[in-house]
């Protein structure tokens with residue numbers, strides 16, 4: 280079965296660099312279900328090249344419109360993309376609480392977006408306790424929306440560090456998350472062309488940061 284291979288480009292790639300990457304991607308065969316999350320500013324251009332169902336935004340606000348300078352609404356995103364990442368640890372670190380994230384999840388699912396909801400512990404924290412609280416509070420009242428929700432398990436200590444949990448630890452975390460919330464579960468944190476194949480065997484997909492920026496290294500993951 281196809282797995283999800285999601286590329287979170289974070290604050291990288293200009294509009295023209297993003298276009299160049301997805302033009303190349305369109306020309307090659309990949310086995311897995313690839314979804315690209317460019318910057319907001321590059322998203323419309325990327326969406327014109329790839330289909331909407333292969334595009335996502337890295338965040339969304341929870342209101343549809345109004346006096347919210349700098350924010351982008353779920354309805355605006357839905358014009359160009361089918362996916363959105365909510366609750367990435369880099370945004371949680373800037374003060375996004377589970378309560379805010381819960382509003383975002385509800386607003387995005389109401390707009391018809393599929394949500395990749397990120398959870399994960401920091402170094403030294405109890406993984407189960409952290410993940411449970413993030414899921415219970417962040418996904419509160421969304422049990423009827425499980426078709427719209429995908430959870431990405433991203434231990435904060437594994438992001439951008441080259442360190443990953445052992446395979447059986449990822450397997451255990453995926454199983455635990457599925458016991459709390461019935462949905463697909465991805466793994467994210469230092470996924471690369473070398474470890475992707477093994478990780479993809481034990482979860483429903485991967486959320487890739489730095490290794491998704493280079494075309495050849497991303498292609499290797501997408502073909503794993």
Ligand code: 13P
Nearest residue numbers: 287438439468469488489
């Ligand atoms: P890295 O792949 O760079 O560790 O980043 C993971 C991530 O944060 C994806 O959302």
